[in-house]
Amino acid sequence: MILFFLSSGLFLGWSLGGNDAANVFGTAVGTKMVKFRTAALIASIFLILGAVISGAGASHTLGKLGAVNAIGGAFMVAFAAAFTVFMMTRLQLPVSTSQAIVGAIIGWNLFSHTQTDYNSLVKIVSTWVMSPILAAVFSALLYLLLKLILKKWKLSIFRLDSYTRIALIVVGAFGAYSLGANNIANVMGVFVPVSPFNDISIGNFFTVTGIQQLFFLGAIAISVGVFTYSYKVMKTVGAGVVKLTPQSALVVVLAESLVLFLFASSSVHDFLVSHNLPAFPLVPVSSSQLVIGAIIGIGLVQGGRNINFKILGRIASGWVTTPIIAALIAFIALFFLQNTFNIEVYKQKPAQQKVTLINRDSIKVKEKSENKKDEDMGNHNKKKVIANKIELKNHTS
Amino acid sequence: MQIIGKTKELIGEIDGFWDTIAKASMVFRVGIKDYLQDRPEKIVSRIIEINELENLADRLRKQIKVKLYAQMLIPESRGDVLGLLESSDNVIDSAKKVLNSFDIEKPLIPDFLTEDFVKLVDASADAVEEMVKAARAFFKEISVVNDYINKVSFFEHEADKLEDTIKRKAFDSIEIESLSWKVQVRYFAERVALLSDGAEDVCERLAISVIKRSL
Numbered sequence: 001m002i003l004f005f006l007s008s009g010l011f012l013g014w015s016l017g018g019n020d021a022a023n024v025f026g027t028a029v030g031t032k033m034v035k036f037r038t039a040a041l042i043a044s045i046f047l048i049l050g051a052v053i054s055g056a057g058a059s060h061t062l063g064k065l066g067a068v069n070a071i072g073g074a075f076m077v078a079f080a081a082a083f084t085v086f087m088m089t090r091l092q093l094p095v096s097t098s099q100a101i102v103g104a105i106i107g108w109n110l111f112s113h114t115q116t117d118y119n120s121l122v123k124i125v126s127t128w129v130m131s132p133i134l135a136a137v138f139s140a141l142l143y144l145l146l147k148l149i150l151k152k153w154k155l156s157i158f159r160l161d162s163y164t165r166i167a168l169i170v171v172g173a174f175g176a177y178s179l180g181a182n183n184i185a186n187v188m189g190v191f192v193p194v195s196p197f198n199d200i201s202i203g204n205f206f207t208v209t210g211i212q213q214l215f216f217l218g219a220i221a222i223s224v225g226v227f228t229y230s231y232k233v234m235k236t237v238g239a240g241v242v243k244l245t246p247q248s249a250l251v252v253v254l255a256e257s258l259v260l261f262l263f264a265s266s267s268v269h270d271f272l273v274s275h276n277l278p279a280f281p282l283v284p285v286s287s288s289q290l291v292i293g294a295i296i297g298i299g300l301v302q303g304g305r306n307i308n309f310k311i312l313g314r315i316a317s318g319w320v321t322t323p324i325i326a327a328l329i330a331f332i333a334l335f336f337l338q339n340t341f342n343i344e345v346y347k348q349k350p351a352q353q354k355v356t357l358i359n360r361d362s363i364k365v366k367e368k369s370e371n372k373k374d375e376d377m378g379n380h381n382k383k384k385v386i387a388n389k390i391e392l393k394n395h396t397s
Numbered sequence: 398m399q400i401i402g403k404t405k406e407l408i409g410e411i412d413g414f415w416d417t418i419a420k421a422s423m424v425f426r427v428g429i430k431d432y433l434q435d436r437p438e439k440i441v442s443r444i445i446e447i448n449e450l451e452n453l454a455d456r457l458r459k460q461i462k463v464k465l466y467a468q469m470l471i472p473e474s475r476g477d478v479l480g481l482l483e484s485s486d487n488v489i490d491s492a493k494k495v496l497n498s499f500d501i502e503k504p505l506i507p508d509f510l511t512e513d514f515v516k517l518v519d520a521s522a523d524a525v526e527e528m529v530k531a532a533r534a535f536f537k538e539i540s541v542v543n544d545y546i547n548k549v550s551f552f553e554h555e556a557d558k559l560e561d562t563i564k565r566k567a568f569d570s571i572e573i574e575s576l577s578w579k580v581q582v583r584y585f586a587e588r589v590a591l592l593s594d595g596a597e598d599v600c601e602r603l604a605i606s607v608i609k610r611s612l
Contacts, residue, residue, distance in 0.1 A: 156536055157610075159404075
């Protein structure tokens with residue numbers, strides 16, 4: 001039964017592996033610089049490592065946005081996100097898993113009357129805008145640097161080819177690690193509060209937490225997606241909506257990977273905070289949009305001749321439409337799951353303030369429940385509901 | 398590291414191909430000059446030499462083609478590279494045909510045109526040799542390719558001018574009596590100049606490949 005509830009997350013993982021691995025190895029495979037089997041194997045290994053080792057940061061932020069507290073709800077939230085991605089892809093609309101899952105979580109918040117943490121929401125949405133811009137800046141700088149290096153080194157065509165292949169594999173591995181670390185939150189983040197797994201200790205040295213096991217499962221689903229579906233996508237990317245040289249592709253993947261890593265790595269975050277520097281919020285971002293941002297960065301350095309502003313407009317519209325559609329689908333699906341199958345999709349929080357208005361015989365009844373500290377007992381930790389206040393008001397003119 | 402090992406052999410073969418083209422150009426230059434300087438019997442041995450070079454170039458081109466595809470090397474540029482080798486091979490073919498035509502038709506080049514013909518042969522052969530340098534640079538140091546392409550362009554223009562001069566002198570001349578002789582002189586001037594045109598075609602391909610390879 002647990003696996004059934006996780007299936008929507010696993011499906012989301014499969015779809016992520018099928019589509020987003022192409023953002024890391026697409027050009028390398030599409031241009032035949034790296035064989036698909038090599039790329040898929042490296043991508044899978046590093047995706048799993050990234051998800052298990054560094055996946056917690058971004059999913060923590062999603063958890064703050066809305067902690068889905070029943071596994072039925074988590075199932076439907078992931079399903080709504082997956083369905084949104086599937087539907088919008090079919091309609092050829094720009095879509096990102098990150099944006100769909102955020103919308104679906106907000107849908108759950110609305111359904112379960114949970115207050116959405118607007119600080120987290122603002123942080124996440126601003127990251128969507130900031131991340132492609134950052135990718136553009138990185139790729140522009142890396143492009144200039146690589147150009148300088150190639151001018152100085154004067155490599156022969158074959159040597160450049162060999163170095164580029166090696167670099168594409170190394171950078172691809174880093175990209176896969178960062179993708180796993182950043183995007184596992186989209187796949188398994190909603191299941192974290194209801195994780196069915198317990199910590200496993202191996203000897204006294206090593207502990208695999210329940211969340212790591214959950215992320216491992218999600219990462220396996222991503223890897224299956226890489227092996228079963230990404231080849232087609234990689235071929236499409238390689239054949240190129242935008243034709244890139246393998247060296248430019250390397251710059252794009254490196255810029256994308258760096259941004260993914262910055263928005264996923266707790267270590268970098270902690271380091272920046274400890275040095276009183278502005279830290280990057282740990283938020284799942286869209287790798288496809290990073291790629292587009294990075295390509296635009298190169299275009300700007302080349303004189304801005306390759307920039308398609310229509311594409312930029314479509315991305316920006318996706319920031320709004322995707323979460324709204326996902327929230328709507330999640331809300332309707334949760335209602336359906338709760339009322340048709342009688343499955344618990346959220347747990348009532350005991351500390352929650354409840355306000356109900358009842359009209360009865362022209363009398364308005366206002367019922368409030370609240371928590372209050374038991375000061376007489378002198379115990380500050382113990383909370384107790386001490387009273388229900390009922391106010392009766394005459395409904396007279 | 399395995400890739401680097403594999404490519405060494407291929408680099409050797411590509412170098413060998415350009416050596417062959419450069420040698421063929423030299424054989425062409427010497428062969429025609431021999432003919433013009435009253436040593437027509439020597440052209441036969443030059444034809445044998447250029448035939449051997451053409452066969453060698455063909456063989457190398459095929460080997461390079463197989464290796465580029467079998468070992469999946471330079472996937473982005475291999476189409477361009479093969480096109481480049483093929484069009485360069487045509488230049489040798491052209492040189493061989495001109496030498497053959499001299500041997501078969503044994504055209505009578507009047508003394509007043511000999512110097513212009515020698516200059517035309519030099520300009521054409523120079524264009525081919527600069528083309529070889531441009532092609533080598535494409536593989537080794539892409540930033541200097543355009544310098545050689547400009548030289549090829551210069552020699553091609555020189556060859557065109559000399560071809561024009563020869564034709565005008567031939568048709569204005571009363572020393573060349575018959576129209577058929579004039580036409581034959583014109584034909585050989587055109588044939589010799591064709592070699593520089595071939596070199597320019599190769600360089601046009603190269604220029605596009607350079608743009609495609611630039612970051």
